[in-house]
Amino acid sequence: MAxxxxxxxxxxxxxxxxxxxxxYIEQQLRETCTRFNxxxxxxxxxxxxxxxxxxxxxxxxxVSKEMYDFFDKGNRHIALRPEGTASTVRAYVENxxxxxxxxxxxxxxxxxxxxxxxxxxRLRQFNQFGIEALGSFDPMIDAEVVALAMDFYQNLGLAxxxxxxxxxxxxxxxxxxxxxxxxHFTPVVEELCQDCQxxxxxxxxxxxxxxxxxxxxxxxxxxxxxxxxxxxxxxxxETVLATLTQMEIPYVVDPTLVRGLDYYNHTAFEIMxxxxxxxxxxxxxxxxxxxxxxxxxxxxxxPGIGFGLGIERLILALEQQNVTLPIxxxxxxxxxxxxxxxxxxxxxxLNQVRQAGLSGEMDYQGRGMKAMFKAANRVxxxxxxxxxxxxxxxxxxxxxxxxxxxxxxxxxxxxxxYLQANQ
RNA sequence: GCGAUUGUGGUGAAGUGGUUAACACAUCUGAUUGUGGUUCAGACAUUCGAGGGUUCGAUUCCCUUCAGUCGCCCCA
Numbered sequence: 001m002a003x004x005x006x007x008x009x010x011x012x013x014x015x016x017x018x019x020x021x022x023x024y025i026e027q028q029l030r031e032t033c034t035r036f037n038x039x040x041x042x043x044x045x046x047x048x049x050x051x052x053x054x055x056x057x058x059x060x061x062x063v064s065k066e067m068y069d070f071f072d073k074g075n076r077h078i079a080l081r082p083e084g085t086a087s088t089v090r091a092y093v094e095n096x097x098x099x100x101x102x103x104x105x106x107x108x109x110x111x112x113x114x115x116x117x118x119x120x121x122r123l124r125q126f127n128q129f130g131i132e133a134l135g136s137f138d139p140m141i142d143a144e145v146v147a148l149a150m151d152f153y154q155n156l157g158l159a160x161x162x163x164x165x166x167x168x169x170x171x172x173x174x175x176x177x178x179x180x181x182x183x184h185f186t187p188v189v190e191e192l193c194q195d196c197q198x199x200x201x202x203x204x205x206x207x208x209x210x211x212x213x214x215x216x217x218x219x220x221x222x223x224x225x226x227x228x229x230x231x232x233x234x235x236x237x238e239t240v241l242a243t244l245t246q247m248e249i250p251y252v253v254d255p256t257l258v259r260g261l262d263y264y265n266h267t268a269f270e271i272m273x274x275x276x277x278x279x280x281x282x283x284x285x286x287x288x289x290x291x292x293x294x295x296x297x298x299x300x301x302x303p304g305i306g307f308g309l310g311i312e313r314l315i316l317a318l319e320q321q322n323v324t325l326p327i328x329x330x331x332x333x334x335x336x337x338x339x340x341x342x343x344x345x346x347x348x349x350l351n352q353v354r355q356a357g358l359s360g361e362m363d364y365q366g367r368g369m370k371a372m373f374k375a376a377n378r379v380x381x382x383x384x385x386x387x388x389x390x391x392x393x394x395x396x397x398x399x400x401x402x403x404x405x406x407x408x409x410x411x412x413x414x415x416x417x418y419l420q421a422n423q
Numbered sequence: 424g425c426g427a428u429u430g431u432g433g434u435g436a437a438g439u440g441g442u443u444a445a446c447a448c449a450u451c452u453g454a455u456u457g458u459g460g461u462u463c464a465g466a467c468a469u470u471c472g473a474g475g476g477u478u479c480g481a482u483u484c485c486c487u488u489c490a491g492u493c494g495c496c497c498c499a
Contacts, residue, residue, distance in 0.1 A: 008490095009490065009491095112499075114497095116496090119492070128499060130499095280493085283499065285499075308499060336458085368452090369458060370457090370458070373458055376459070377460050384459080402459070402460090405459085
């Protein structure tokens with residue numbers, strides 16, 4: 001036997017057994033978007049690497065060390081997309097979607113790529129669903145974006161989820177906060193971890209998010225963004241929270257919540273699985289506002305907000321919480337032909353059944369009748385049709401209800417009508 | 424990228440430096456000739472992730488590599 005080839009590290013095959021779950025989830029996502037009036041957009045899975053450097057940010061982990069990039073035959077520097085927002089905004093700008101209407105509500109669904117060490121809930125190719133609302137700077141739409149995610153999870157029946165929210169403020173607020181952070185941490189910088197020492201210059205906000213230094217005394221007393229918000233930013237955030245409250249969506253404000261991508265400002269949120277037995281990757285969904293990103297990518301000044309959520313992590317969470325999805329994997333009929341002539345006739349009959357819109361299967365392994373019944377059970381067929389030489393001669397067949405274990409003789413010409421009447 | 428750990432048939436798993444690699448489930452066949460999910464009998468790994476080394480001999484020892492899992496980092 002030739003040596004087998006394995007899938008690349010951090011990738012996954014979704015097998016037929018699992019596919020019903022995926023299709024169900026995807027269908028729920030699309031249905032949710034329809035209700036919230038978000039339209040799908042499909043962008044390439046690879047882009048010029050520059051897009052992510054400019055859009056997501058050079059200093060972020062995603063861009064600086066997790067990019068799946070290569071040079072193509074035309075020597076273009078290409079990267080597989082690590083997230084969906086940059087591509088969506090690029091398409092928005094490139095296709096001048098801002099000219100169609102003043103607000104665009106978009107969603108995407110597809111694989112993303114990040115070159116990381118794989119572990120449970122973290123893959124090199126994973127699937128993300130995300131939405132982007134472009135063109136509105138209204139706290140109601142921040143609430144709507146959060147509400148869509150929560151609505152989706154709740155409809156699936158996923159319990160034990162926690163919405164964590166924070167504001168990063170606008171540019172002015174962030175600058176004031178940043179200065180305060182630098183002033184606060186500079187005296188103790190030597191005591192912080194290596195990463196935080198470099199964060200102090202590049203992005204001091206991220207120090208707050210550091211797990212290594214979480215217990216350092218300077219953390220508790222660190223300046224909080226809330227104290228540095230200007231009036232506009234504060235009122236905006238308060239309105240977002242008030243709207244969520246009106247919508248009866250519970251949330252927890254976490255002043256230390258900092259998202260990893262450079263483009264965020266104002267509202268930032270995560271939805272996490274609130275279960276201590278779940279493993280290290282508890283973030284199911286993350287998002288926030290990114291006013292300024294559209295400009296940064298060459299478009300007109302346009303506010304935006306969105307989120308991304310991971311399908312693989314969602315499935316893990318559903319399994320962990322023992323959520324059963326309403327998925328049925330049944331077949332309408334299993335046709336059994338006995339003898340050469342009847343076998344041929346059964347193929348014809350099966351084809352008629354299928355053309356009539358019913359699902360069906362037959363045996364292609366030369367099995368005996370007993371084995372065919374077992375096969376029929378395995379595919380969860382509702383009916384078995386037995387067609388032997390004798391029935392064939394009389395233009396009839398036996399239709400057996402496998403659930404009730406009842407059986408009737410039906411004329412071949414009436415089989416389809418009989419099955420349709422007994423769905 | 425770093426650290427730890429694991430890798431035996433379709434699946435879950437025992438096991439040992441040496442003539443036949445347990446067991447269970449699944450699958451297939453049969454238990455008189457055309458009827459299922461129970462029971463019983465039988466079949467099913469020239470092979471122990473891959474490559475190399477030590478040895479008279481390795482699935483068991485060593486090295487390399489690939490992959491999984493967990494932790495760090497980060498995030499979906």
